[in-house]
Amino acid sequence: MEEQEHAHPRYILIWVVLLVLTLAEVGYAFMDLPKIWLAIGLIIMAVWKALLVALYYMHLIYEPKRLWVLAVSPLPLAVILVLAVITEF
Amino acid sequence: MSNAAVATMERKPMPGMKVYNKKLGMWVFLLSEVMFFTSLIGSYIILRFAHPEHWTNPGVVLNVPLTATNTFLLICSSVTMVKAFAAIQQGDVTGLKRWLLATIVIGAGFVGIQMVEYVALSGEGFLPALDAYHAVGRGNPHEGPSLGGPLYGATFYAMTGFHGAHVSIGVLCLIFVYIQAVRGKYTLADHEGVEIIGLYWHFVDLVWIILFTIVYLI
Amino acid sequence: MSMTTTSEAHTAHAEEHHELGFIRTYIFSTDHKMIARQFLFTALLFLLLGGALAVLIRWQLGFPGQPLPGGGILPETMAPGGIILPEFYNSLVTMHATFMVFFALMPLMAGVFGNLLIPLQIGADDMAFPRLNMASFWITPVAGFMMLASFFVEGGAAGAGWTSYAPLSASGEWTGVYLGQQLWLASLIVLGFSSITGAINYVCTVINMRAPGMTWFRIPLATWSLFITAWLLLLAIPILTGGLILLLFDQTIGTAFFRPEGSGEPLLWQHIFWFFGHPEVYILILPAMGFVSEVIACRSRKPIFGYHSMVVALVSIAFLGWVVWGHHMFQSGMNPLLGMTFVVTTVVIAVPSAIKTFNWMGTLWRGDIHYDTPLLHAVSFVALFIIGGLSGIFMASAPVDIYIHDTYFIVAHLHYVLVGGSLFGIFAGITFWYPKMFGRMMNEGLGKVHWALSFIFYNLAFFPMHNLGVQGMMRRIYDPNQYEYLQSLQPTNTFISINVFLFAAVQAIFAFNFLWSLKKGKVAGNNPWKSNTLLWTTPSPPPHGNFPEMPIVYRGPYEYSSPEVEEDYYPQDRPPPLSSSGGHTVEVPNPEPVPGD
Numbered sequence: 077m078e079e080q081e082h083a084h085p086r087y088i089l090i091w092v093v094l095l096v097l098t099l100a101e102v103g104y105a106f107m108d109l110p111k112i113w114l115a116i117g118l119i120i121m122a123v124w125k126a127l128l129v130a131l132y133y134m135h136l137i138y139e140p141k142r143l144w145v146l147a148v149s150p151l152p153l154a155v156i157l158v159l160a161v162i163t164e165f
Numbered sequence: 166m167s168n169a170a171v172a173t174m175e176r177k178p179m180p181g182m183k184v185y186n187k188k189l190g191m192w193v194f195l196l197s198e199v200m201f202f203t204s205l206i207g208s209y210i211i212l213r214f215a216h217p218e219h220w221t222n223p224g225v226v227l228n229v230p231l232t233a234t235n236t237f238l239l240i241c242s243s244v245t246m247v248k249a250f251a252a253i254q255q256g257d258v259t260g261l262k263r264w265l266l267a268t269i270v271i272g273a274g275f276v277g278i279q280m281v282e283y284v285a286l287s288g289e290g291f292l293p294a295l296d297a298y299h300a301v302g303r304g305n306p307h308e309g310p311s312l313g314g315p316l317y318g319a320t321f322y323a324m325t326g327f328h329g330a331h332v333s334i335g336v337l338c339l340i341f342v343y344i345q346a347v348r349g350k351y352t353l354a355d356h357e358g359v360e361i362i363g364l365y366w367h368f369v370d371l372v373w374i375i376l377f378t379i380v381y382l383i
Numbered sequence: 384m385s386m387t388t389t390s391e392a393h394t395a396h397a398e399e400h401h402e403l404g405f406i407r408t409y410i411f412s413t414d415h416k417m418i419a420r421q422f423l424f425t426a427l428l429f430l431l432l433g434g435a436l437a438v439l440i441r442w443q444l445g446f447p448g449q450p451l452p453g454g455g456i457l458p459e460t461m462a463p464g465g466i467i468l469p470e471f472y473n474s475l476v477t478m479h480a481t482f483m484v485f486f487a488l489m490p491l492m493a494g495v496f497g498n499l500l501i502p503l504q505i506g507a508d509d510m511a512f513p514r515l516n517m518a519s520f521w522i523t524p525v526a527g528f529m530m531l532a533s534f535f536v537e538g539g540a541a542g543a544g545w546t547s548y549a550p551l552s553a554s555g556e557w558t559g560v561y562l563g564q565q566l567w568l569a570s571l572i573v574l575g576f577s578s579i580t581g582a583i584n585y586v587c588t589v590i591n592m593r594a595p596g597m598t599w600f601r602i603p604l605a606t607w608s609l610f611i612t613a614w615l616l617l618l619a620i621p622i623l624t625g626g627l628i629l630l631l632f633d634q635t636i637g638t639a640f641f642r643p644e645g646s647g648e649p650l651l652w653q654h655i656f657w658f659f660g661h662p663e664v665y666i667l668i669l670p671a672m673g674f675v676s677e678v679i680a681c682r683s684r685k686p687i688f689g690y691h692s693m694v695v696a697l698v699s700i701a702f703l704g705w706v707v708w709g710h711h712m713f714q715s716g717m718n719p720l721l722g723m724t725f726v727v728t729t730v731v732i733a734v735p736s737a738i739k740t741f742n743w744m745g746t747l748w749r750g751d752i753h754y755d756t757p758l759l760h761a762v763s764f765v766a767l768f769i770i771g772g773l774s775g776i777f778m779a780s781a782p783v784d785i786y787i788h789d790t791y792f793i794v795a796h797l798h799y800v801l802v803g804g805s806l807f808g809i810f811a812g813i814t815f816w817y818p819k820m821f822g823r824m825m826n827e828g829l830g831k832v833h834w835a836l837s838f839i840f841y842n843l844a845f846f847p848m849h850n851l852g853v854q855g856m857m858r859r860i861y862d863p864n865q866y867e868y869l870q871s872l873q874p875t876n877t878f879i880s881i882n883v884f885l886f887a888a889v890q891a892i893f894a895f896n897f898l899w900s901l902k903k904g905k906v907a908g909n910n911p912w913k914s915n916t917l918l919w920t921t922p923s924p925p926p927h928g929n930f931p932e933m934p935i936v937y938r939g940p941y942e943y944s945s946p947e948v949e950e951d952y953y954p955q956d957r958p959p960p961l962s963s964s965g966g967h968t969v970e971v972p973n974p975e976p977v978p979g980d
Contacts, residue, residue, distance in 0.1 A: 091244045095237060102233050105223050105382035115383050122378035126371050133247050133367045140183045143192065150196050150618055153705055154203040158210050161654045163721050165215040176933035181591035186511045189587045197579050197621045204625025204655060208640065216646045294637035295645035315645050319638040323629060
């Protein structure tokens with residue numbers, strides 16, 4: 077398998093970053109900020125964590141780029157559905 | 166390429182996605198899972214925009230410290246899973262078994278803690294049904310006013326419940342993979358099954374990362 | 384699964400099959416061709432059931448209040464004295480559509496032809512995941528049984544329309560249907576797994592298992608359309624599944640996702656349903672377009688006109704199909720600004736369909752046309768799809784839709800695309816690929832009679848519905864005569880009903896032809912239609928493993944009447960003639976080794 081031919085991602089380092097981000101999220105959530113800034117900040121942190129899992133634990137960073145295209149394909153659809161329907165309210 | 170060479174060449178399929186079938190299959194399956202969770206999470210987001218009064222501030226009804234710990238546990242299980250895969254990549258079957266077992270235990274623990282959480286919440290009146298909902302919040306007396314509204318309960322249990330179901334199925338699959346590992350089915354050269362259960366498990370962790378944020382913290 | 388290069392392994396494989404026994408060969412088979420046959424028989428049975436339900440609907444509309452001949456066998460809860468009750472009528476319109484869309488058309492399009500065509504047209508020995516394929520089939524009769532059972536429970540079958548709008552569908556107190564609606568929801572949740580697992584197989588097989596030389600732009604259009612359809616299934620069905628689950632919760636555990644009394648949002652259901660529902664209708668038509676392309680090119684002995692634009696059109700329809708769903712909801716009370724964007728996207732999506740239509744016509748133009756049954760059905764598809772598409776343009780305009788939404792104009796449109804389009808496309812596919820599936824030709828005479836009578840009665844039945852709609856007759860209505868302004872339409876309704884009965888009766892010719900030809904049809908040989916695709920290089924029917932060794936592909940699938948060869952077809956796997964002087968070499972992309980597998 078190709079993965080043996082290149083350096084292991086540093087799994088433990090990623091784990092520490094995930095832990096730090098989780099703690100940061102919990103701390104941030106209880107700060108006294110307008111709701112919109114809370115939401116944006118939390119989503120950024122959540123997406124950052126999700127990307128770390130996807131790229132390193134799921135090894136997407138080592139896979140052919142064409143698999144990346146496949147992997148992201150549902151996301152625009154999800155965004156379109158939610159954003160369009162939110163305009164109803 | 167000349168015709169003579171073509172006639173004698175070894176026939177292999179077109180390179181395609183350049184990943185083996187089972188891995189491609191798991192990725193493609195995960196795309197459908199993204200859409201499934203989109204419908205549940207999207208419904209939650211839309212209903213929350215429509216009726217924000219049904220929700221409370223974070224931590225009032227839901228137990229953030231407990232779930233933050235649970236989130237940490239699930240992330241740990243992703244690490245043990247990836248260590249299991251790294252082990253068999255080196256041909257280390259003992260390591261594979263050890264790390265798989267750790268993943269199973271932590272995964273089962275996640276589900277267990279979630280069930281404890283569900284029991285506590287329903288005891289506090291936080292339920293999905295319209296008529297049954299009367300959430301009094303953490304540590305509040307039972308006769309307290311109802312906090313939030315039934316959409317809070319309905320969307321909460323739908324999203325976390327289906328996620329929990331996916332974790333449970335993942336644990337069962339991991340047990341199957343563990344049994345296969347014990348029977349010596351995975352080697353340095355052939356361990357596709359480990360990689361693909363790993364992908365599923367990380368995906369389940371990824372969904373939780375999103376869910377934890379938007380359900381418990383926003 | 385790796386291919387061997389000798390035929391000895393193939394023989395061994397065949398012998399191995401011989402020892403598999405009846406159950407593993409016919410019941411729990413992992414061979415894609417057997418699974419295709421299983422889907423075919425199941426789907427045709429459900430098509431028959433869906434048609435029977437339509438006949439009942441048309442009896443009520445054509446001969447209102449009159450006892451149905453033989454209706455005495457129906458229970459009192461459905462049709463006392465043979466007279467259909469309004470509640471049962473609601474179930475009829477719901478279940479007719481449900482069985483037709485989910486249990487007939489989808490299995491026919493994806494289950495039958497996806498399974499039959501994909502491996503054979505790309506040069507693979509089977510699907511990527513044969514056991515998953517087997518599971519994918521067996522889920523369908525289980526879901527079908529649940530759906531059938533709903534007729535026999537207390538309260539009867541679901542009666543909220545195939546679109547199951549909330550709040551009507553969210554609580555039994557409005558329809559009197561409790562368990563029936565829940566079974567409907569549960570059945571479709573289960574069926575979704577069949578579609579998703581099938582789609583995974585089709586996507587992976589087409590991506591990873593193409594024979595050497597089978598580049599993307601040498602793939603036949605039937606496989607292209609099935610590949611695109613698989614993507615739509617993969618991404619749209621889970622959305623429906625989520626929505627069905629939430630609706631089932633509303634029905635069973637008392638949540639209020641869609642029930643206004645609990646601050647639920649009925650419009651949310653519509654958005655979820657149609658976000659699935661619009662890609663769904665492309666799932667129902669794109670494969671038929673693929674079949675029609677194959678048949679028209681082959682039977683005109685001409686390359687398909689504009690092969691690349693055909694592929695681009697398929698992909699464009701698939702992309703655009705995700706952003707037009709609101710056109711089903713113009714009258715729902717949705718945000719008008721959002722509605723306007725859907726008008727624009729809906730009009731735009733007509734363009735790639737039009738490109739395909741012109742390309743089919745361009746293919747036929749000055750072709751050496753063989754007017755056999757598959758071609759007749761394929762050309763009918765084009766003509767009737769044009770009519771269905773044109774009525775769609777009217778509906779795309781929100782102001783026009785104010786008048787025609789939920790009228791028989793819509794019923795006319797949907798039947799022109801689903802029957803005139805999909806069903807005739809399926810007839811083209813079945814008559815064209817029957818020889819490969821069963822080793823014998825269907826009878827041409829009977830085929831032509833079936834086609835002609837179907838075409839005539841179909842149009843006589845459905846064209847007048849455009850007028851009914853414009854005159855104001857609403858859909859799903861039990862008794863239009865309760866409104867004075869609709870009473871003058873009764874003769875038209877009766878006329879329509881008679882033609883529907885005749886159309887239904889004529890299908891007996893097809894059924895007879897199908898069954899009779901299994902044993903008595905002319906033996907087919909490998910390539911009776913002289914087609915170019917890899918599928919026709921195999922015996923009829925093909926053995927396990929399909930090809931003795933993996934084929935090599937040298938050209939596209941539409942080299943008909945090529946100047947390079949004497950015959951009017953040039954199969955994809957025939958090596959070009961060896962060069963004498965000047966070095967004629969062939970471009971075969973050198974396949975890289977595939978990691979792992």
